[in-house]
Amino acid sequence: MMTNSHRVWSAVVALGLCAASAWGAEAPGVSLTNLAEQLPLEDLGKIPIEQVSTASRFTQKASEAPASVTIVTSDEIKQFGYRTLADILAGVNGLYVSGDRSYSYLGVRGFSRPADYNSRVLIMVDGHRINDNIFEGGYIGREFILDVDLIERVEIVRGPSSSLYGSSAFFAVVNVISKRAAAVKNVEVSAEAGSLGTVKGRVTVGGVCTNTGAEALLSGTRYRSRGAGRLYYPEFDTPENNNGIAALRDGERADQLFGSLRCRDLTASAAYVTRDKDIPTASWGTQFNDARYHTMDSHGYVDLKVDHKFDAQTELMVRGYYDEIRYGADYPLLVDEESGVAGLNRDDSVGRIVGGEVQVTRRWNQHTFTVGGELRRHLNQDLENFDLEPYHMDAQTVHDSYDGGLYAQDEIMLRTNLLLNVGLRYDYYESCGSTVNPRFGLIWGPWDQGTLKLLYGQAFRAPNVYEQYYPLGDNPPNDDLKPERIQTYEAIFEQHLTKNLRVSVAGYFYHIDDLISLDPDTLVFQNLNRVNTRGVEAEAEWRHANGVRTRLGYAVQRAEDADTGERLSNSPEQLAKFHLLVPLVPERVFTGLEILYTGQVNTLPDRATPHADSYWIANLTLLGQKLTPGLEWSVGLYDLLNSSYAFPAGAGNTQDVIYQDGRTLRVKVTYRF
Amino acid sequence: MWLRSQARWWCGALALAGALFGCASAAELSALAEHQIKALYLFNFTKYVEWPAAASNAAPFVIGVCEALEVRNDLVEITRDKRVQGRAIVIQAVRSAQDVGACDLLFIGATDQARIAEFLRPSRNAAVLTVGSAENFLALGGMVNFVRREDKLRLEIGLDAVQRARLVMSAKLLAIAGTIKGRADPMRK
Numbered sequence: 117m118m119t120n121s122h123r124v125w126s127a128v129v130a131l132g133l134c135a136a137s138a139w140g141a142e143a144p145g146v147s148l149t150n151l152a153e154q155l156p157l158e159d160l161g162k163i164p165i166e167q168v169s170t171a172s173r174f175t176q177k178a179s180e181a182p183a184s185v186t187i188v189t190s191d192e193i194k195q196f197g198y199r200t201l202a203d204i205l206a207g208v209n210g211l212y213v214s215g216d217r218s219y220s221y222l223g224v225r226g227f228s229r230p231a232d233y234n235s236r237v238l239i240m241v242d243g244h245r246i247n248d249n250i251f252e253g254g255y256i257g258r259e260f261i262l263d264v265d266l267i268e269r270v271e272i273v274r275g276p277s278s279s280l281y282g283s284s285a286f287f288a289v290v291n292v293i294s295k296r297a298a299a300v301k302n303v304e305v306s307a308e309a310g311s312l313g314t315v316k317g318r319v320t321v322g323g324v325c326t327n328t329g330a331e332a333l334l335s336g337t338r339y340r341s342r343g344a345g346r347l348y349y350p351e352f353d354t355p356e357n358n359n360g361i362a363a364l365r366d367g368e369r370a371d372q373l374f375g376s377l378r379c380r381d382l383t384a385s386a387a388y389v390t391r392d393k394d395i396p397t398a399s400w401g402t403q404f405n406d407a408r409y410h411t412m413d414s415h416g417y418v419d420l421k422v423d424h425k426f427d428a429q430t431e432l433m434v435r436g437y438y439d440e441i442r443y444g445a446d447y448p449l450l451v452d453e454e455s456g457v458a459g460l461n462r463d464d465s466v467g468r469i470v471g472g473e474v475q476v477t478r479r480w481n482q483h484t485f486t487v488g489g490e491l492r493r494h495l496n497q498d499l500e501n502f503d504l505e506p507y508h509m510d511a512q513t514v515h516d517s518y519d520g521g522l523y524a525q526d527e528i529m530l531r532t533n534l535l536l537n538v539g540l541r542y543d544y545y546e547s548c549g550s551t552v553n554p555r556f557g558l559i560w561g562p563w564d565q566g567t568l569k570l571l572y573g574q575a576f577r578a579p580n581v582y583e584q585y586y587p588l589g590d591n592p593p594n595d596d597l598k599p600e601r602i603q604t605y606e607a608i609f610e611q612h613l614t615k616n617l618r619v620s621v622a623g624y625f626y627h628i629d630d631l632i633s634l635d636p637d638t639l640v641f642q643n644l645n646r647v648n649t650r651g652v653e654a655e656a657e658w659r660h661a662n663g664v665r666t667r668l669g670y671a672v673q674r675a676e677d678a679d680t681g682e683r684l685s686n687s688p689e690q691l692a693k694f695h696l697l698v699p700l701v702p703e704r705v706f707t708g709l710e711i712l713y714t715g716q717v718n719t720l721p722d723r724a725t726p727h728a729d730s731y732w733i734a735n736l737t738l739l740g741q742k743l744t745p746g747l748e749w750s751v752g753l754y755d756l757l758n759s760s761y762a763f764p765a766g767a768g769n770t771q772d773v774i775y776q777d778g779r780t781l782r783v784k785v786t787y788r789f
Numbered sequence: 790m791w792l793r794s795q796a797r798w799w800c801g802a803l804a805l806a807g808a809l810f811g812c813a814s815a816a817e818l819s820a821l822a823e824h825q826i827k828a829l830y831l832f833n834f835t836k837y838v839e840w841p842a843a844a845s846n847a848a849p850f851v852i853g854v855c856e857a858l859e860v861r862n863d864l865v866e867i868t869r870d871k872r873v874q875g876r877a878i879v880i881q882a883v884r885s886a887q888d889v890g891a892c893d894l895l896f897i898g899a900t901d902q903a904r905i906a907e908f909l910r911p912s913r914n915a916a917v918l919t920v921g922s923a924e925n926f927l928a929l930g931g932m933v934n935f936v937r938r939e940d941k942l943r944l945e946i947g948l949d950a951v952q953r954a955r956l957v958m959s960a961k962l963l964a965i966a967g968t969i970k971g972r973a974d975p976m977r978k
Binding site for chain 2: 148151152158160161163166175176177189268298327328329380425429479
């Protein structure tokens with residue numbers, strides 16, 4: 117059935133096509149001829165290379181991608197002192213990050229359920245899927261697999277990408293590209309120390325063989341944080357609960373390893389992370405201020421990839437991989453009245469995946485055609501919960517499955533200033549059957565330096581093993597769950613007003629069906645909710661001739677339950693991001709200022725505190741490089757204004773909101789031998 | 790409100806600091822696709838390299854492009870109605886080693902060593918400026934190589950090969966090269 121909004125959008129697209137065909141043929145985006153005439157030779161080496169490989173699965177200009185795309189580079193990561201992928205994403209227009217001192221949760225365009233494990237965003241490292249195969253969680257805190265120091269760039273593609281990537285590419289795809297050995301060369305040692313007893317060390321070794329062109333990179337990171345010394349939770353303020361003070365219960369330990377080998381067409385990479393987090397919030401009815409409450413996450417993978425160019429027109433990519441993902445948590449249960457002992461309950465899960473994919477990209481005449489297929493065998497999707505003493509198995513799922521997908525995409529240059537990008541993917545899940553998801557993008561350069569994109573897309577998220585097969589109460593789980601579905605309409609306009617000023621505006625409407633939620637009465641997951649999300653995002657970026665850069669982003673959005681009209685929990689109506697980079701000494705000393713505003717959000721329904729207040733966070737970083745050969749240093753002040761801000765708590769928390777750390781400091785020194 | 794005024798104060802202070810200290814640094818440029826930056830470089834080489842005088846101005850200046858369709862398309866766009874030392878510019882697709890002889894400037898987009906060597910062989914000792922984009926392009930006898938440094942595209946120049954071909958590079962071009970390999974002869978402008 118065609119709804120009203122469908123009709124409006126069809127009309128807009130048709131109008132766009134007519135107007136485009138009537139317009140003169142000017143190249144979309146930057147006019148190369150003008151640059152060739154005006155740019156002096158010495159400036160060519162200063163032009164940043166712009167490319168997005170995630171949006172269409174081949175390298176293209178961001179302005180030609182069928183999506184709203186943001187790229188965060190390694191330079192920005194240093195200049196703004198980002199410590200985790202969560203820090204990076206929190207600075208991106210339209211995105212927001214919350215947390216509950218256990219994990220970090222990414223919100224995209226107004227959607228982020230409290231304490232949901234980012235299963236509707238696909239996180240990748242060099243195109244390798246990071247979301248696990250039990251909760252479909254994409255982790256972005258210290259439990260993310262790659263040290264931020266090893267990130268070359270992060271590509272954030274907003275909107276649905278299931279037409280290329282299948283499940284979880286629902287609201288956005290975040291592809292993290294690792295650094296190549298040439299960027300490190302020899303040995304790099306980095307040490308950092310900060311507030312809350314935080315230390316981190318990293319050693320990276322890189323080498324390039326001049327004869328064969330082979331490169332190798334190996335890196336190890338160790339992170340330890342004591343965390344907040346005292347956290348006061350009034351909800352637990354009784355004498356037997358240490359008067360509501362969780363003392364030294366916020367520690368975090370993480371270790372990461374990463375290695376990559378490249379030789380000709382072959383890239384072999386391996387990564388591993390293990391993170392152990394103490395939980396101070398006494399969530400899920402555990403004993404307050406008990407040192408035994410912690411969660412452990414680990415993820416390791418090996419990935420072999422061949423990228424072969426047959427000629428300038430034809431490229432082949434073949435990838436094979438193995439992933440192992442573990443999660444565990446110890447829950448100190450409340451004191452047993454009779455024995456006086458707080459028993460320990462444990463979550464334990466292991467996921468193992470073997471997978472492969474093949475993709476061919478071929479350009480001919482006006483077409484860039486991409487076809488590919490992917491097959492994954494989930495050897496283990498096992499999850500159990502048991503009491504330790506006395507031993508009692510409370511819930512257990514032992515599962516294995518497979519899924520696969522086939523996709524095709526064509527980017528057609530209809531005119532020199534008009535691109536049509538059409539993609540379609542078929543997915544089959546052993547657990548929930550098949551689904552087909554299309555995406556259409558019309559990208560038009562109506563005049564010099566301006567781009568208009570009209571996009572329509574569908575995406576899905578397959579129900580995860582936890583939702584579909586894991587018994588939470590006495591009722592059997594619902595293995596009839598269907599995938600969640602989203603339909604999206606988006607229009608984006610980008611314009612370079614001058615050589616140094618770029619503005620962009622995006623407006624979107626999303627409709628989500630069959631959202632999977634836990635029925636609180638039966639403790640069984642159901643396809644319960646329908647959600648509508650609409651919003652506008654605007655961004656202006658100004659690159660001043662003296663190296664000063666300013667970026668201002670603003671998003672206004674509303675995500676509501678389509679049946680009740682109520683605003684969703686943890687969905688701010690306004691977000692603002694401000695970034696200012698000032699080179700104090702050209703190319704050597706930089707000051708980066710980041711100011712983030714997040715509007716008021718609703719907590720979970722039926723909580724005594726209905727809202728978590730809006731907040732401002734300011735982060736200031738001073739970076740020095742190239743002053744002494746090989747040495748780089750930075751000082752970062754986070755939450756400069758010491759805002760007292762909190763995020764809505766999840767269903768497992770007694771608290772309505774979880775307060776965050778205030779002002780913290782980090783000092784970092786990196787030396788390259 | 791207090792927070793807001795604090796934020797404003799910091800912005801103002803930083804902007805002022807920037808205006809005071811940041812004036813000397815270079816202009817920030819909008820990002821371009823890698824193939825576009827390569828095309829811009831290649832076009833600039835025609836201005837900063839001197840070729841031995843051509844037999845006749847009527848003969849066009851030929852830029853050969855091998856295995857780099859996008860660079861070729863960009864060059865066609867950039868060089869439209871432009872001239873090199875009075876000669877019209879022709880962009881030519883180079884598909885086999887036989888095509889190399891006609892080129893004045895040759896860009897080899899291939900990354901395969903054997904393939905690169907195959908295209909470099911016929912240009913050896915001829916006045917052809919050879920440009921590549923592969924890790925060991927200079928070692929194979931090429932003259933200018935594009936290398937990625939962070940997110941920028943820089944140059945490596947193999948001076949021996951340039952001099953053997955009786956080409957003269959301007960000091961300005963040599964000055965922007967990240968790496969210069971070969972004899973460090975004083976070069977004339």
